[in-house]
Amino acid sequence: MEYDVMIVGGGMAGLTAGAFAADAGYSVLICEKENQLGGLINSFDKNGFTFDSGIRAIEDSGIVFPMLSSLGIEIEFVKSQVSVGIEDRIIGITSEENLKDYFELLASFYPESSEDIKRITDNIKTVMKYMKVLYGIENPIFKDLKHDRNYLFKVLLPWLGKFFFAIDKINRMNAPVEKHLKMFTGNQSLIDIISQHFFKETPAFFALSYFSLYLDYSYPLGGTGMIPRKMEEFCANRKVEIAKNTKIAALDPDHHSVTDEQGKVYFYKKLIWAADQKTMYQCIDTDKILDQKIKQKTIARKNEIKEKIGGDSVFTLYLSVDLAPSYFSEISHGHFFYTPLRIGLGEKIYSDLNQLLSVQSKTPTKKSQEQIKIWISKYINYTTFEISIPVLKDKNLAPAGKTGLIVSVLFDYSLIKILDEQGLYNEIKIHIEDCLIDALSKSVYPGIRSAIMDRFSYSPLSIAKKTGNSEGAITGWAFTNKGMPAVNKMQNISKSVLTPLSNIFQAGQWTYSPSGLPIAILTGKLAANKVISQLKKRK
Ligand SMILES: Cc1cc2nc3c(=O)[nH]c(=O)nc-3n(C[C@H](O)[C@H](O)[C@H](O)COP(=O)(O)OP(=O)(O)OC[C@H]3O[C@@H](n4cnc5c(N)ncnc54)[C@H](O)[C@@H]3O)c2cc1C
Numbered sequence: 001m002e003y004d005v006m007i008v009g010g011g012m013a014g015l016t017a018g019a020f021a022a023d024a025g026y027s028v029l030i031c032e033k034e035n036q037l038g039g040l041i042n043s044f045d046k047n048g049f050t051f052d053s054g055i056r057a058i059e060d061s062g063i064v065f066p067m068l069s070s071l072g073i074e075i076e077f078v079k080s081q082v083s084v085g086i087e088d089r090i091i092g093i094t095s096e097e098n099l100k101d102y103f104e105l106l107a108s109f110y111p112e113s114s115e116d117i118k119r120i121t122d123n124i125k126t127v128m129k130y131m132k133v134l135y136g137i138e139n140p141i142f143k144d145l146k147h148d149r150n151y152l153f154k155v156l157l158p159w160l161g162k163f164f165f166a167i168d169k170i171n172r173m174n175a176p177v178e179k180h181l182k183m184f185t186g187n188q189s190l191i192d193i194i195s196q197h198f199f200k201e202t203p204a205f206f207a208l209s210y211f212s213l214y215l216d217y218s219y220p221l222g223g224t225g226m227i228p229r230k231m232e233e234f235c236a237n238r239k240v241e242i243a244k245n246t247k248i249a250a251l252d253p254d255h256h257s258v259t260d261e262q263g264k265v266y267f268y269k270k271l272i273w274a275a276d277q278k279t280m281y282q283c284i285d286t287d288k289i290l291d292q293k294i295k296q297k298t299i300a301r302k303n304e305i306k307e308k309i310g311g312d313s314v315f316t317l318y319l320s321v322d323l324a325p326s327y328f329s330e331i332s333h334g335h336f337f338y339t340p341l342r343i344g345l346g347e348k349i350y351s352d353l354n355q356l357l358s359v360q361s362k363t364p365t366k367k368s369q370e371q372i373k374i375w376i377s378k379y380i381n382y383t384t385f386e387i388s389i390p391v392l393k394d395k396n397l398a399p400a401g402k403t404g405l406i407v408s409v410l411f412d413y414s415l416i417k418i419l420d421e422q423g424l425y426n427e428i429k430i431h432i433e434d435c436l437i438d439a440l441s442k443s444v445y446p447g448i449r450s451a452i453m454d455r456f457s458y459s460p461l462s463i464a465k466k467t468g469n470s471e472g473a474i475t476g477w478a479f480t481n482k483g484m485p486a487v488n489k490m491q492n493i494s495k496s497v498l499t500p501l502s503n504i505f506q507a508g509q510w511t512y513s514p515s516g517l518p519i520a521i522l523t524g525k526l527a528a529n530k531v532i533s534q535l536k537k538r539k
Helices: 012-023 064-071 098-109 111-134 149-171 177-182 188-195 204-208 210-216 226-237 277-283 292-306 325-329 349-362 366-382 413-421 425-442 460-467 490-497 517-538
Strands: 002-008 028-031 043-046 049-052 077-079 082-086 089-093 217-220 241-243 248-252 257-260 265-273 313-321 335-339 385-388 403-411 452-458 504-506
Touching: 002 012, 002 517, 012 028, 012 064, 012 226, 012 265, 012 517, 028 265, 049 403, 064 226, 064 517, 082 098, 082 210, 089 098, 089 210, 098 111, 098 188, 111 149, 111 188, 111 204, 111 210, 149 490, 177 188, 177 204, 204 210, 210 217, 226 241, 248 277, 265 517, 277 292, 313 425, 313 460, 325 403, 349 366, 349 413, 366 413, 366 425, 385 425, 403 413, 403 425, 413 425, 413 460, 425 452, 490 504, 490 517, 504 517
Parallel strands: 002 028, 002 265, 028 241, 082 335, 265 504
Antiparallel strands: 043 049, 077 217, 082 089, 248 257, 257 265, 313 403, 313 452, 335 385, 385 403
């Protein structure tokens, strides 16, 4: 059978593309290599605790809710309130007014830099103003502009002028946040504390916009996995065929076919690749492309991305603890960004790691291994944690009187990869878990160690294996790449879904930078729109 639309990857980009293509009446097949849809958005249950394995909460960004509502999918969301803390001071971020508290928090730790902090928080305020414009309305792509005249004339048209003004300003704030902050202060610890929970070299506008995004976080009752689950239900109702445990291993553009690992061949009119992009180009045997121009363009793209690396990944520790939710709610909200020490990671932390890894990969010894362990414990003590406590958002997500915690830190993929190749994976995973528990016990949760009933973790390598994403990247390409291999200007986003192959489109976190859930959804919809419009023309 030939499907009108075939989708590789059942994460949120693939699900969005599939849902809209099916809603428009086309036959759709989604191939997903795992036995579950959702990719980097999922939840799982263990001994009565519900944990999120991917994203911890949802930023609507004018995209997620309009997408769900345009498909008629109903999910109950609650606010995922955020707290930010350093050492023993913790503040709640529930309104723009809290920016003042953030200023005071930073000034209490770095009083000598209070003038700099004032200028930085003023800069954050400006970015918040632009972000309010950028994400301030329901994204027009999910609206019926022909029939919803009220939205068109009263919302969209008045917004457009402000949008282009904001975009122009945002495009000028593209420098890495670490460098941008140096314009305001020479205090490295202060720079670290503000920037270290973002990916390396995150564009300044994106990093500094987080203060507004904190206010935008919501949580679906039942866990983040409710979103892909409901999308899957929608797709099934629209007769989308969903092939789980189906990993696509080869792609033949001239014959409009893909082949899975078992050798089964599927035919399509249009293909949307909503998974890792390097994998897509590896799957194409370019020798089989007859049109020389297309062949050259495909080879050029394949070569362009071959050397580029995926963005930061995370190490996540899951804890089931015999402490009541009230123990934690007295400390913070259920979504908590916490830094145990004010010192910050410092500028040399990654060059130190690279040196250690270079030794470890060439001439590993007991001593080099010990030095890496020391580096890890220093990193964990000085970095910033993202702590999510599902039961504080939905009381049904843990057994009565107990609490599940999801504690994560950004973590270097190559470190885990090298040690895994040397047979040290489990040892290092336990070491990282111990360091995290130590840091928490010595700071924000004294005594938590003795209350732990169960613990396990999920490393960058687990993410890479489970989702197929290069380097375990959780939001697409690294900002450190020289030359971003994806569209990175909002006004050009519609081009992000194009490939050199006219019947193949791409969607998801690798297509546009900076990325994340809203971009995965937006590009899924953009790809569906392109496909639908081409299929309509064929009729
Ligand atoms: C801990 C964490 C925190 C995050 N926090 C945020 C946040 O605060 N804000 C935000 O916006 N984003 C956040 N994200 C990122 C966001 O979740 C992802 O960017 C987004 O979900 C990516 O969706 P996707 O569909 O593009 O890709 P994925 O979710 O990676 O989906 C790709 C799918 O393709 C499948 N696949 C891969 N290869 C093949 C193949 N060969 N054949 C068949 N199937 C294949 C995979 O199994 C996977 O299911 C976070 C992610 C994590 C993990």
